[in-house]
Amino acid sequence: MKRVALRIAVAGLIMGTMSHSAFAGNEKITLMVGGMEKQIYLPAKLAEQLGYFKEQGLEVELLNEAAGVDAENELLAGQVQGVVGFYDHTIDLQSKGKFIESVVQFSHTPGEVELISAKLADKVKSPADFRGKTLGVTGLGSSTNFLTQYLAVSHGVPISEVTSIAVGAGNTFIAALKQGKIDGGMTTEPTISRLLKTGDAKVLVDLRSPESTQKWLGGLYPAASLYMQTSWVETHQATTQKLANAFVKTLRYISSHSAEELAAKMPADYYAGDKDSYVKALAAGKVSFIPDGRMPQSGPPTVLKVLSAFDQSVKGRPIDLAKTYTTKFVAAVPES
Structure with a gap:
């Protein structure tokens, strides 16, 4: 009887250890994405679709939030462990005494476009013509709002003379433009292609390629x-490394596969009813992604310069850019 009891005890101990290992191996992480269907945030959903989170022993829940500023607030409140959003929030928040950092840098350009209503295309030729206009952004305090404000002030138009309205992206942005609630606005793919195809809007400022980003912003602008x-x-380094492993592997996949192959991995509703336009936009936009997830050295100073041009909380403040990102985890990602 003693022998049987001992076997049961040992078996229980083994099962307990196994279940604990299984539990520990499948850590639950919640990430908020500032617009899951946006192509600039493709790595988030693609990593899930490719099974790279599970491969790392992570159970990752992706939550969708239309505006980056709201995702940022959820992070600060401790409701989520990470955000897939724009790097510029790290600088903006440091100026307010809060420290967040980019762990994996997805892109070195915003991937955004300032569209203008086709009805006003003859009158609005550059951001110098923003005076008195109402422009759509995803959310007030979001990166689209930051960039719109910079384009205005860098072309001699005070922020006080431009009205920004939060209209989100996708259908809500399109409806606002068609109904005349906004004269134009900053948005991403696939919204850009949808409005260009119907002829409702024209491109005013293109921040998708490195060349055009340097032209308008004065350098590379690391974004997603x-x-x-x-x-x-600092207190979850092993888990952070697993996330970095999954995302860098995804970025390598993006770099080594065609837009058609990438689109085939995504949910059909991401195409917004037009797969051909989605693929075409992705083929052009792939250049934004950084294959190794490393922050480009010239990027952070450009972002600081842009924010300092209009953001009173950043302007003149001592910002330690070294604390706004880390390359420690991407540098440790295995080669294969």
């Missing part, structure tokens, strides 16, 4: 990223 609270990263 995985950013997290610095305090969380």
Whole structure:
């Protein structure tokens, strides 16, 4: 009887250890994405579709949030562990005494376009003509709002003379433009292609390629990223490394596969009813993604310069750019 009891005890101990290992191996992580269907944030859903999170022993829940500023607030409140959003929030928040950092840098350009209503295309030739206009952004305090404000002030138009309205992206942005609620606005693919195809809008400022980004912003503007609270990263380094492994592997996949192959991995509703336009836009936009997830050295100073031009909380403040991103985790990602 003693022998049987011992066997049961040992078996229970083994099962307990196994279940604990299984539990520990499948860590639950919640990431908020500032617009899941946007092509600039493709790595988030693609990593899930390719099974790369599970491969790392992670159970990742992706939550959708239309505006980056709202995702940022959820992160600061501790409701999510990370955000797939724009790097510029790390600088804006540091100026307010809060520390978050880009752990994996997805892109070195915004991937955004300032569209103008076709009805006003003859009158609005550049951001210098923004005076008195109402422009759509995803959310007030979002990166689209930051960039719109910079384009205005860098062309001699005070922020006070431009009205920004939060209209989200996709159908809500399109409806606002068609109904005349906005004169134009900043948005991403696939919204851009949808409005160009119907002839309702024209491109005013293109921030998709490195060349055009340098023209309008004066340098590379690292944008889409995985950013997290610095305090969380420091206390969860093993988990952060697993996320970095999954995302860098995804970025390598993007670099080595065609737009058609990438689109085939995505849910059909991401095409917004037009797969051909989605693929075409993705083929052109792939140049934005960074294959190794490393922050381009020249990027952070450009973002700081842009924000300092209009953001009173950043202007003149001592910002430690080294604390706004880390390359520690992407540097440790295995080669294969």
